Amino acid sequence: MAAAVSAKKQGAKQVLVIERDSSLGGILQQCIHPGFGLSYYDEELTGPEYAGRFIRQAQELGVKTLLNSMVLEVLPDGTVICTNAEYGITTVRAKSVVLAMGCRERTRGNIQIPGTRPAGIYTAGAAQRLINRQNEMVGRRVVILGSGDIGMIMARRMTLEGAQVVAVVEIMDFLAGLTRNRVQCLDDFGIPLLLSHTVTRVMGNRRVEGVCVARVDENKKPILETEEFYPCDTLLLSVGLIPENELSRTAHVEMSAITGGPVVNQCMQTSVPCLFACGNVVHVNDLVDNVSWESEVAGREAARYAMGQLPQSAGTVTCEPGNNVRYICPQHIALTEEKAEVDLYFRVKLPEEKVRIRLLCNGKELGKKSAIKVNPGEMEHIKVSMSDLTAGKLEVHVAKGV
Amino acid sequence: MLQTDVLVIGAGAVGCAIARELTKYQLKVLVVDKNEDVGGEASKSNSAIIHTGYDAPPGTLESQLVVAANPMYELLTRQLDVPYQKVGAILPAFTDEQFDKLPALKAKAFQNRVYDVEYLTGEQLLAMEPNLNPEVKAGLYIPRENIIDPFLLVVAYAENAQQNGAHFLLNTKVTGIRVENGRVVGAQTTAGEIQATYIVNAAGLYCDDVAAMVGKNDYTVNPRKGQFYILDKNTTCKVNHIVLPIPTKVTKGKLMCPTIHGNMLVGPTAEELEDKQDYSTTAEGLASIETDVRRLIPGVNLRDSITQYCGLRPNRNPEGLHVDTYDDVKNYVNLSGVRSTGLTASVSLGKYVAQRLIEIGMPVNFNSTFNPIRKGIPRFHEMTYEEQDALIRENPLYGKVICRCETITEGEIVEAIHRPIPARSVDAIKRRLRAGMGRCQGGFCGPRVLEILGREPGVPTEEIRKNQIGSHMITGKVRGERVIANV
Incomplete structure (x- = not known):
C-alpha cells in the first residue's frame, strides 16, 4: 500500500494493487497489538490502524484494487497473470511492477523437530490469525519455540485469553526479536524465557500431550541429560520468516542467498528492470515503519521507471558486508547524476555492545556512528550521499570501540 | 442391524481395492475402518512406488501378486483419474562387493519374470542421474518401477466402489467376529452389530488382532517403522529416477526418488517395534537417512526438508504375504503380511481375494452396471x-x-x-x-x-479434527458468540 501511495504521488496515472485476501492490509490485519508507527507516524498504532491510514490514502489518491486475486505468474516484461472468482484468469499489463508479497513462517518441518505429528502445532502467525480474526482458541497450555517477535506477542495474547504459557524456548543464547517485546510480552506477564534451549521431541498421537525441552551446547546440539518433559496441548513456533519469492523466481529475478529475497539497488529495482520489490519479500524486517519507507522508494522509482524518468546508471557500487555484518540492503547502488541520499539497512551477525559502525567506499571512510548495543534481531540503518560514492565497493563494518 | 453380503475390515489400499473388485458382482459390500478416512494408516505413509516385483522372494504369493499388478496400473490409473508417472528405478553399485551382487539381483528379477531389468555402465547411470555419486561402477535399470499418488489411489478405489454400490462405515472399529457352526455370520463394532455372509480381514497392522477374533493365532504382526524426509520442490539436488541402494542381508536400504508432485522423497529407515501406536520420528532415525542416502546422492540437501514422517509396515512373524481361508472358519478370508509392496499389490489382491471368495462359494452374478470410471476433483x-x-x-x-x-x-x-x-x-x-x-x-x-x-x-x-477422534484442531472460541435477542 505504501508503494502504491508513493507511486501515485510521484505521478503515475494508473496504479493497481493485486491482493489475494478479501481485504487490504496484509498481515497487519491480524496484528491487533500496538507498537506500529512509532517512528513513521510518531504515534503508537495497532496493525489495523496503521494499515488503515495507508488504505485511506490510497483510496483518496485513486489507487485501484483487485481483491481476492492470486497472482499465478509475473513475466519479466511486466505482465501479471492472476486468478479472480469474478473475472476468471486475468492478465494485467504494467509498465512496472512492485513485488510486495511479504514472507512466510518457517515450519516444524524446516527445523526438523522429531516426534509425533498431532494436532496442536501451529506457527505463531497461523495461531494469531485464528485467535484475532477467526475467534478460534488454539490451545490452553502452550509452549512457544523461538523468541521471534510474533512468538513473544502470541505469548502475551494467549495469556490474555486465559491460556497458560509454560515457556518461551530459544535455541540461541540471545533473543531473536526486539527487546521491547521481551519486556512487554514476557517479563510483564512472568513468562519464562529459556535461552540456549530447544524442543527435542513432540509427544501425543492425536492432540499434543507435551514436549521435551533440553539445553543445547555451543554447537546447538541438545544435551540429552538436560531433557525435561513439559506437559502442554499446544506448541507454537516462531522460528523465523522466509521471504516468499516463488513469483520472483519464475520471473527470473536474481536472488540473494543471504536474505532469500531479490537483489535490489537503491531504487528497490531488481535485476529485471521493470520489476521492483519492497518489504519482507526483499528481506525480513522487524518494524513496519522501515518497510513503509523502503516501499515508498520502490513505489516512487517504479513510477519513474514507468514514466521513463529513471536516469541511466553511470556505474555500480557493490555493498559488501564487512566485520560482523550479515547483509546490507540494497545490495548495490546504481550511480547517477542525481543528488540523493541512500539509506542502507543492515543486520549484524552477533550481538555486541558499545560499537562503532564505519562506512568505507573503496577504502575511504565516508561516515561513522556509534551504537550502545547492536543485535541481530534489530535492523541498523546508516545514510550515505550519492555524491560521495565512486564505482567499486562500499563496506559496512561493525566493531567494538567508541 | 446392518446387513451385508461381504464385510471388508480395513479401508486401506487393499481393503478399498477388494471392495471395488467385489462391486463387479451383484453383492452388498460394506467396508469398515476405525479411522476417520480411507487410507488413514499404512497406505498414507509409504514410498508411493508401484513396484515390478523384481526383488520379491521368487515363487511366493507376494512375487506373483506384485508382478501381476504392475502392468495393470496404466489402465487403472486412467480409469480412476489418479496421477501416475513412469520414472524407472536404478540400482547403482559403488563398491566391488556391491558390483559382485548385480548378477544375482538380475537373476532374481528373471526368476520373478521381470525380464526387462538391464545392466548399465557407470557412465550411462551418471548420464541418467547426474547427481549420483560419481564413484558408481555399474548398476541395474528397472524400467517399470513407477510412482503414484498413493492417497488418491485409495480414495479413488473407495469412491469408485461406492459409486458402484459399496458402502463405507468409517470411525468404526471391529471389536469381535461372530462365528456360528464353523462359519462367520457377522461382526460386533463400535457402531453396532453387522450381519455378514462373508468377512475379509484386510486390517493391515491390526490383522493379527482381527484374526484372533476368529481364533486364528498362528502369526503375529509387529510394526516396522520407516521414517522419511520430504524435500521442497525447489531443492537443487534432485533425481529423476527411483535411486535404490543395493540391498544388504539386513535391509533393503534407503532410497531417494521424486514424488508424483515433484518433491523429493528420502528414506525409509527400518526399525522393529512392538508398539503399534509409535508414530514418532527420531533424531537418530533421521540422521541415519542422511548418512545412508549421501552414499547414493552426495549432494542431497536435507535442510530443504519441508516435513518428516513415519509409517508402520505390518511385519508378519513368520514372514510372508498370506491370503488364507480355513476349513473350520468358513466364509472368511484372512490377509496377512501385506507389507511395503502392498500398495502395488492392492489391485491384484482385489482380484485374488474375489477369486478366493468365489472358490469358497460366493455366488457369481456379474453386475452389468459396473462402471470402472471415476472422475476426480479437477486439479x-x-x-x-x-x-x-x-x-x-x-x-x-x-x-x-x-x-x-x-x-x-x-x-x-x-x-x-x-x-x-x-x-x-x-x-x-x-x-x-x-x-x-x-x-x-x-x-x-x-x-x-x-x-x-x-x-x-x-x-x-x-x-473439526486433524484426523482421528481426539485430534481436535482448536479448543473453543476465544470469546462467546454474542446473542442478539429478537425485539
Whole structure:
C-alpha cells in the first residue's frame, strides 16, 4: 500500500494493487497489538490502524484494487497473470511492477523437530490469525519455540485469553526479536524465557500431550541429560520468516542467498528492470515503519521507471558486508547524476555492545556512528550521499570501540 | 442391524481395492475402518512406488501378486483419474562387493519374470542421474518401477466402489467376529452389530488382532517403522529416477526418488517395534537417512526438508504375504503380511481375494452396471490458463486460491467435502488435494481450510479434527458468540 501511495504521488496515472485476501492490509490485519508507527507516524498504532491510514490514502489518491486475486505468474516484461472468482484468469499489463508479497513462517518441518505429528502445532502467525480474526482458541497450555517477535506477542495474547504459557524456548543464547517485546510480552506477564534451549521431541498421537525441552551446547546440539518433559496441548513456533519469492523466481529475478529475497539497488529495482520489490519479500524486517519507507522508494522509482524518468546508471557500487555484518540492503547502488541520499539497512551477525559502525567506499571512510548495543534481531540503518560514492565497493563494518 | 453380503475390515489400499473388485458382482459390500478416512494408516505413509516385483522372494504369493499388478496400473490409473508417472528405478553399485551382487539381483528379477531389468555402465547411470555419486561402477535399470499418488489411489478405489454400490462405515472399529457352526455370520463394532455372509480381514497392522477374533493365532504382526524426509520442490539436488541402494542381508536400504508432485522423497529407515501406536520420528532415525542416502546422492540437501514422517509396515512373524481361508472358519478370508509392496499389490489382491471368495462359494452374478470410471476433483494447478478460466466461469469458487504453495482452490476443497467419500478432517483434505502439503505446511491455508471445513457441512469448528477422534484442531472460541435477542 505504501508503494502504491508513493507511486501515485510521484505521478503515475494508473496504479493497481493485486491482493489475494478479501481485504487490504496484509498481515497487519491480524496484528491487533500496538507498537506500529512509532517512528513513521510518531504515534503508537495497532496493525489495523496503521494499515488503515495507508488504505485511506490510497483510496483518496485513486489507487485501484483487485481483491481476492492470486497472482499465478509475473513475466519479466511486466505482465501479471492472476486468478479472480469474478473475472476468471486475468492478465494485467504494467509498465512496472512492485513485488510486495511479504514472507512466510518457517515450519516444524524446516527445523526438523522429531516426534509425533498431532494436532496442536501451529506457527505463531497461523495461531494469531485464528485467535484475532477467526475467534478460534488454539490451545490452553502452550509452549512457544523461538523468541521471534510474533512468538513473544502470541505469548502475551494467549495469556490474555486465559491460556497458560509454560515457556518461551530459544535455541540461541540471545533473543531473536526486539527487546521491547521481551519486556512487554514476557517479563510483564512472568513468562519464562529459556535461552540456549530447544524442543527435542513432540509427544501425543492425536492432540499434543507435551514436549521435551533440553539445553543445547555451543554447537546447538541438545544435551540429552538436560531433557525435561513439559506437559502442554499446544506448541507454537516462531522460528523465523522466509521471504516468499516463488513469483520472483519464475520471473527470473536474481536472488540473494543471504536474505532469500531479490537483489535490489537503491531504487528497490531488481535485476529485471521493470520489476521492483519492497518489504519482507526483499528481506525480513522487524518494524513496519522501515518497510513503509523502503516501499515508498520502490513505489516512487517504479513510477519513474514507468514514466521513463529513471536516469541511466553511470556505474555500480557493490555493498559488501564487512566485520560482523550479515547483509546490507540494497545490495548495490546504481550511480547517477542525481543528488540523493541512500539509506542502507543492515543486520549484524552477533550481538555486541558499545560499537562503532564505519562506512568505507573503496577504502575511504565516508561516515561513522556509534551504537550502545547492536543485535541481530534489530535492523541498523546508516545514510550515505550519492555524491560521495565512486564505482567499486562500499563496506559496512561493525566493531567494538567508541 | 446392518446387513451385508461381504464385510471388508480395513479401508486401506487393499481393503478399498477388494471392495471395488467385489462391486463387479451383484453383492452388498460394506467396508469398515476405525479411522476417520480411507487410507488413514499404512497406505498414507509409504514410498508411493508401484513396484515390478523384481526383488520379491521368487515363487511366493507376494512375487506373483506384485508382478501381476504392475502392468495393470496404466489402465487403472486412467480409469480412476489418479496421477501416475513412469520414472524407472536404478540400482547403482559403488563398491566391488556391491558390483559382485548385480548378477544375482538380475537373476532374481528373471526368476520373478521381470525380464526387462538391464545392466548399465557407470557412465550411462551418471548420464541418467547426474547427481549420483560419481564413484558408481555399474548398476541395474528397472524400467517399470513407477510412482503414484498413493492417497488418491485409495480414495479413488473407495469412491469408485461406492459409486458402484459399496458402502463405507468409517470411525468404526471391529471389536469381535461372530462365528456360528464353523462359519462367520457377522461382526460386533463400535457402531453396532453387522450381519455378514462373508468377512475379509484386510486390517493391515491390526490383522493379527482381527484374526484372533476368529481364533486364528498362528502369526503375529509387529510394526516396522520407516521414517522419511520430504524435500521442497525447489531443492537443487534432485533425481529423476527411483535411486535404490543395493540391498544388504539386513535391509533393503534407503532410497531417494521424486514424488508424483515433484518433491523429493528420502528414506525409509527400518526399525522393529512392538508398539503399534509409535508414530514418532527420531533424531537418530533421521540422521541415519542422511548418512545412508549421501552414499547414493552426495549432494542431497536435507535442510530443504519441508516435513518428516513415519509409517508402520505390518511385519508378519513368520514372514510372508498370506491370503488364507480355513476349513473350520468358513466364509472368511484372512490377509496377512501385506507389507511395503502392498500398495502395488492392492489391485491384484482385489482380484485374488474375489477369486478366493468365489472358490469358497460366493455366488457369481456379474453386475452389468459396473462402471470402472471415476472422475476426480479437477486439479486446478495442472490446467492451462484457458482451462482454468473455463472452470472459474463454471464455478467461481475455483477462482479463489486457498493453498498458495500448491495452488489449491476453494472449489476443490468444497468438492472434496461433498464427495461420496467425504473429506471431513484437515488431513483428509490434505491427502486428497495437497492443501497444506506444500512448503508452508498449512501455515497460510490451515486457518482457511478449518473455516471451510466448518462452514460447508455446517459443523462447529470445535469439532473439526486433524484426523482421528481426539485430534481436535482448536479448543473453543476465544470469546462467546454474542446473542442478539429478537425485539
